[in-house]
Amino acid sequence: MKFFENVFTYDYSFPAVSLAYFLRYPNPYSRHVLTTDVIDRYVDPATQRLHTVRLHLKKSKVPAGILKLLPKGMGGSDSSGQSYILESTVVDPIEGWMETESRNVEWTGILSVVEKQRYQRHRTEEDLQALDGLSIDKKTEQTTVRTTVTFRSRLGQGKLLGRKKAEAIDHPDSEDEAPKKGFFSSLSTAGIQRTIELIGVSRTRDAVMKSKQGMNVVLERLRSGGIVGVLEGMRMDREAAFGPDGPWKRVWLQGSGLKERVYVDDEDN
Amino acid sequence: MAASIAPECNDIKDQETLATKMKLPRKYDTCFLKWYSEKYLRGNTSSNDCEELFKKYKTCLNKSLKEKGIDTMLDDARKSSSETDSEFLKKS
Secondary structure, eight states, X not given: OEEEEEEEEESSOHHHHHHHHHXXXXXXXXXXXXXXXXXXXXXXXXXXXEEEEEEEEEEOOOOHHHHTTSOTTTTSTTOOSEEEEEEEEEEETTTTEEEEEEEESSOTTTOXXXXXXXXXXXXXXXXXXXXXXXXXXXXXXXXXXXEEEEEEOOTTHHHHHHHHHHHHHHOSSOTTHHHHHHHXXXXXXXXXXHHHHHHHHHHHHHHHHHHHHHHHHHHHHHHHTOSXXXXXXXXXXXXXXXXXXXXXXXXXXXXXXXXXXXXXXXHHO | OOBOSSGGGHHHHOEEETXXXXXXXXXXXXXXXXXXXXXXXXXXXXXXXXXXXXXXXXXXXXXXXXXXXXXXXXXXXXXXXXXHHXXXXXXX
């Protein structure tokens, strides 16, 4: 099993980030995402948390490095080049956090990839004062996200365990031989699993970076109000509370230093 | 917002706005975003403005998922989700 971990802070408020999460496709960094559907969505009456299950269909290829480790026929030409990702999220708007979990649905025996994220509202002392109306905003609200990705390959594991068991039953006395066999076969299986897991890790670094850039594009678009007026009401409320140049506007203005680079990159594509 | 896997559900899920030549979040998505940003995130968590639209969209979607044979695969994935979690915790 392998892990990937990353912590990142968005210079946007929690409501903006959580909205952008649901709105993040399509963006210039998500061209591989073909469709997105909401399979299930409800507010838990006990906790008032919003639970959402979505299904994304993405274009994907089995990496060549993994392909050559697979038995013939697996992940081969019959593969459609598309894969399903199941995404579950829970939002707590009162406590200001959102937890997400995305996992692949197929090929989980070869490589199961589970990405978990926790978005957490991060307020400074100044913010709280600003919200109380005691002072003008000095710092904006930020949202921190911790991403962990777990990679797990179980390729060959079922067979191996089955054989070990059989050996133990058939040759209870031959303790000298059995562990050796088990040792070598488990070594090679573990080796293949580790290789597959490592390939997953290296691809994920790139994917996590891209997804952040994608989120920033969406946040930027929300800021400029170009896609939909979803935030218009929110902004007006903030204006009503803080005046036309209140913290909300500043949140957007400080928003994303990535903006320029993002669009340049996009043109290159 | 992204297209639905079931093109026939797009009318419910969302709709094209030719004026801007951009795919805008459509019926259900629009409803959800409006509700989410204007009500839910502001603490009005018990409202359910989009319930009817979601039911329609879900009915349409479920039919398509069944036809594509994805429905059982998804059920399994959602069930095994909690199982693998406890397995992960045990082994690590």
